[in-house]
Amino acid sequence: MTMQRQGTxxxxxxxxxxxxxxxxxxxxxxxxxxAPGQFVNIALEGCYLRRPISVCDYDEGTIxxxxxxxxxxxxxxSRMRAGESLDLLTGLGNGFSxxxxxxxPLLVGGGVGVPxxxxxxxRYVAAGRxxxxxxxxxxxxxxxxxxxxxxxxxxxxxxxxDGSVGTRGFVTDVLPALEFDYVQxxxxxxxxxxxxxxTSCSGEYSFEERMGCGFGACMGCSCKTRYGNKRICKEGPxxxxxxxxx
Amino acid sequence: MVNTxxxxxxxxxxxxxxxxxxxxxxxxxFSEYYDLDILGSFSFKxxxxxxxxxxxxPRIAECTSGLINSVGLQNPGIDAVIGEELPRMKEYFHxxxxxxxxxxxxxxxxxxxxxxxxxxxxxxxxxxxxxPNVRHGGMSFGTSPESxxxxxxxxxxxxxxxxxxxxxPNVTDIVAIARACExxxxxxxxxxxxxLGMRIDTMRRRxxxxxxxxxxxxxxxxPVAVRMVxxxxxxxxxxxxxxxxxDSAAAVIExxxxxxTAVEVGSANLVNPCACKEIIEALPAEMERLGIERLSxxxxxxx
Numbered sequence: 001m002t003m004q005r006q007g008t009x010x011x012x013x014x015x016x017x018x019x020x021x022x023x024x025x026x027x028x029x030x031x032x033x034x035a036p037g038q039f040v041n042i043a044l045e046g047c048y049l050r051r052p053i054s055v056c057d058y059d060e061g062t063i064x065x066x067x068x069x070x071x072x073x074x075x076x077x078s079r080m081r082a083g084e085s086l087d088l089l090t091g092l093g094n095g096f097s098x099x100x101x102x103x104x105p106l107l108v109g110g111g112v113g114v115p116x117x118x119x120x121x122x123r124y125v126a127a128g129r130x131x132x133x134x135x136x137x138x139x140x141x142x143x144x145x146x147x148x149x150x151x152x153x154x155x156x157x158x159x160x161x162d163g164s165v166g167t168r169g170f171v172t173d174v175l176p177a178l179e180f181d182y183v184q185x186x187x188x189x190x191x192x193x194x195x196x197x198x199t200s201c202s203g204e205y206s207f208e209e210r211m212g213c214g215f216g217a218c219m220g221c222s223c224k225t226r227y228g229n230k231r232i233c234k235e236g237p238x239x240x241x242x243x244x245x246x
Numbered sequence: 247m248v249n250t251x252x253x254x255x256x257x258x259x260x261x262x263x264x265x266x267x268x269x270x271x272x273x274x275x276f277s278e279y280y281d282l283d284i285l286g287s288f289s290f291k292x293x294x295x296x297x298x299x300x301x302x303x304p305r306i307a308e309c310t311s312g313l314i315n316s317v318g319l320q321n322p323g324i325d326a327v328i329g330e331e332l333p334r335m336k337e338y339f340h341x342x343x344x345x346x347x348x349x350x351x352x353x354x355x356x357x358x359x360x361x362x363x364x365x366x367x368x369x370x371x372x373x374x375x376x377x378p379n380v381r382h383g384g385m386s387f388g389t390s391p392e393s394x395x396x397x398x399x400x401x402x403x404x405x406x407x408x409x410x411x412x413x414x415p416n417v418t419d420i421v422a423i424a425r426a427c428e429x430x431x432x433x434x435x436x437x438x439x440x441x442l443g444m445r446i447d448t449m450r451r452r453x454x455x456x457x458x459x460x461x462x463x464x465x466x467x468x469p470v471a472v473r474m475v476x477x478x479x480x481x482x483x484x485x486x487x488x489x490x491x492x493d494s495a496a497a498v499i500e501x502x503x504x505x506x507t508a509v510e511v512g513s514a515n516l517v518n519p520c521a522c523k524e525i526i527e528a529l530p531a532e533m534e535r536l537g538i539e540r541l542s543x544x545x546x547x548x549x
Contacts, residue, residue: 006279048310049308050517089519210303210304212306212313213516215275217276218315219305219320220305221303221306222299222305
C-alpha cells in the first residue's frame, strides 16, 4: 500500500495564538508522516508556489500546524475558516530522531521554530523519557505553546529578549543552568549557530530555505554539508550537527 | 478512442507529454507519486562534465503565475549520471529518456553528448544552450546563430541519436538561431527555456534571488512560448518540442496547434507533483471536446 502523499484536508480549526502566530488543525490522511520535524506544503489560492509549514503535531486523523503571518501566503491561510479545504503535500522532509541514544535531550525553539518540537517532546514523554525544553521569544506577548509543553510533562524554560518573562536574553543564556547531552533545535539561523557554538554535545538542527517544490525535484533549497550536497526539503530540514557547514 | 501518440525524429511517444529538464530531477521523487511509464518521456536534469553545486541560495522567487529560479545547473556530473542515476532509473522508468546536456565549452558539450549517446536508455539528446543562470556558458551559446550552430555541429559529429537544441527566448530573433541550428544538422528544437527575470524584496531593498536575476517560468510565459513555437515551426522543417507555462491538456493542444510535435511541462511539476499524470489523463476528453481524433493531426494546424 502506498502512502497518501498528496490530498485534500479539511480545516477543523484556525485561530490566532498571538498577534501574528496562528494555529490550524487539518483533518485528513496522516499516513505519510513518519517523524517529528517533517513539514507539509500547502497550495493556496492566489499563490503560485506552495507554502512549506512545519508540522507541530499529528495523530491518526489530524495535522496541527502553527504558522506566523509573514507574507501573502500566510495571510491567505489566516483568512481561511473551519470547514474549508486545503490541498497538501505531506510527509515531506527528514525529521528529528527519537531513538538517538540521548540520556537527557534538550529541545530548543526560537519563535516560530518552536512548533516542530512539540510532537518530538510528546514522543519522548510517551517513551518515558525526561524532556527539557527551552523556548525563546522576543517579548511576553509573543509567547505561545509554553503551557502545552508543560501539559505534556516537559520541563519548560523561557528566554525573552526584553526579559519580560523568564531569562533575559537568548536561548543560549538559559543553557548554563541545565544538564543535557543532546540538543534538538529549530529557529532562526543566528540562534541555531549560537546554540551550536555554545554546546559541545551532538544534536540535530532544523533549517529553513526558500523552496520551489518541497519534495526534492527542483534543487532550489540545496546546501553544502560535510557529507555532500543536501536538499533542505528532502535530506533536511533536520541536519545532524556534525555535518553542518555554517 | 482517440490517438495521442506522436513521433519525434523516429522516437514514438505514447503521448506528447514530457516533464521538462530541471523540474523533474532524474524522476525518482515523482515515481513516489505515480507510475512514470505513463509519460511520453521525460527530460532529465541538465548534466555537465563536472559535478556542480550551482548558485548560492535563495534560488527561488515567487511571481504572479510563475516563479524565478536560479539553481545554476546543480547536477552530479556525467560520470554519476551514467554510473548511478541511469541504472537507478531502470527501476522506475522503462521508456527511452531524454538526456539534457549543458556545457561551458564546445569540448564539454561534445564530450558529454558522446558519452550519453552511448547509453541505451537515452532515446534523444536535448542540448541546452539556453540556461540563463550560469556565466560563460549555457545561454551564451544560444544567443547567437553562429555559436548555436557551432555547438550543434560539434555534437552531431559524435552522436547517433536525435539531437534537439533547447533555445533561449532571451534573444532578438529566435528564428535566426533556430534556422542556424537546423542548417548545422539539428534533428529538432526545444523551446522556450526560461525568460530572464528579477524580483526585489522591497522590505530589505535587495533582490530576492542571491544571484540577483534568474529564469522566469510558469503559466505567465505560456503566450510567449506559443508565439515562439509558432514562429520557429513555420520557419523550420525539423520538429519542435514546445515548452513554457504548459499546465493543462488544453495548453498541450494549443502548443501543438502552434507547431509543437511534443510538449514539455516544467513549473507545473513543482506545484503539483501529479501535474503530468493529470494532463495525460485529461487529454482524451479534451481531444474529444475539440473533435480531434489523432493528436498528430493538429501539429502546426494554425496558419
